[in-house]
Amino acid sequence: MARFLITLLINAVALWVTASVVAGVRVVPFAPDTGAVIGTYLVVALIFGLVNTIVGTVVRVVAFPLYILTLGLFALIVNGAMLMLSAWVSGFLGFGLVVDDFWIGVLGAIVLSIVSWLLSLILRPMTPRR
Numbered sequence: 001m002a003r004f005l006i007t008l009l010i011n012a013v014a015l016w017v018t019a020s021v022v023a024g025v026r027v028v029p030f031a032p033d034t035g036a037v038i039g040t041y042l043v044v045a046l047i048f049g050l051v052n053t054i055v056g057t058v059v060r061v062v063a064f065p066l067y068i069l070t071l072g073l074f075a076l077i078v079n080g081a082m083l084m085l086s087a088w089v090s091g092f093l094g095f096g097l098v099v100d101d102f103w104i105g106v107l108g109a110i111v112l113s114i115v116s117w118l119l120s121l122i123l124r125p126m127t128p129r130r
Helices: 004-020 034-062 064-069 075-092 102-126
Strands: 025-028 095-099
Touching: 004 025, 004 034, 004 064, 004 075, 025 034, 025 102, 034 064, 034 095, 064 075, 064 102, 075 095, 075 102
Parallel strands: none
Antiparallel strands: 025 095
16 A cells, blocks of 8 residues: 555656646646645546556557567657546546647656656655565
């Protein structure tokens, strides 16, 4: 459970950095106060994690030949699509992630990947072993 919460927090902070850095990615909170903004980032991080776990795994298995053919560069397209799909799913809630364009989504996915990787490197000693 602790590992899940740490991963959720890492994804929420990575989404916050991505929304701050990339000019086409933003998170629309459900209320203007600080608690609502933090809650919105946590909900969007949960949606992103679920989309990546469920849909992303299926897409990665089906697109495995394209990964080999492009030497892994197709992963950028898949990650951008997963970010766009997360924005679409969170759009049903009336708040959440907004991505303006597909290529902005790809850039946002790159920034999100790098930030979450760096944060997981920093927080790795805090993550309990199984």
